[in-house]
Amino acid sequence: MNECLLRDTSEARELAFGRPGAPRTAGVAATLDFIREPTARTWYRAHNVSIVSAYLGNEDLARREGRVERFFINLVLMRVLYAHALVAAPRLALGWLAPCGRLIGDPRVGMTGIFLSLSRVLPDRYPLDDDLGRYVNAEHRLGHLLDVGIIVPRLGQLYDWSAGELGLPGLNALLVHPGPTPAYVWDPREADAWHPVPSRLARAAQRAVSASPRSSRMR
Secondary structure, eight states: OHHHHHHHHHHHHHHHTTOOSOOSSHHHHHHHHHHHSOOHHHHHHHHHHHHHHHHHHOHHHHTTSOHHHHHHHHHHHHHHHHHHHHHHOHHHHHGGGGGGHHHHHOTTSHHHHHHHOOTTTSOSOSSOOSOHHHHHHTSOHHHHIIIIIIIGGGHHHHHHHHHHHHTOGGGGGGEETTTTEEOTTOOGGGGGGGSOOOOHHHHHHHHHTOOOTTGGGOO
16 A cells, blocks of 8 residues: 555656656546645545555455454545545534534644554554454544544445545445445454444544534535
């Protein structure tokens, strides 16, 4: 995934500084858009076009990973899509708290890095063992609140909006219904891993920023 991102960024930089030619991938084109118009929205779009394209193009490699690794590959994907929505579709991301979205999601602010980081949960060794429950239970309260309380209840709207925003309709296939449940190289029969019993704070978040059926069309 990172290789694709670095390659797209490097090629876009060369084109921006005068190298002749056209963008080779959608990620390069999106990165050029960011270079020409540097905003939080264009930054996330450039980043996520490259990342999602890498996901779609490397499923065979991802299938070789262990169960825990595949779970966190999906977790990272849904979080980066959500971070993009915070600045580009804040009503979808936060409901009535939408005015806070662009500030919280701004990539220049440290908050985004906090909820995208998995370093507190994952050990510095590879491969991981198969005890998914141990890693999920080790997740800090903010992670559980974000995932279970806010992101998972609006996954359908989030993936649908992201597929359109990024111009990558294949993204919708990485989610299965009912649930909905992330399904990138993940067995849909293991949906329970994505729908744990919510903590008290997560339940409060579900009520406070409930997903609206119309939110995928809101900005």
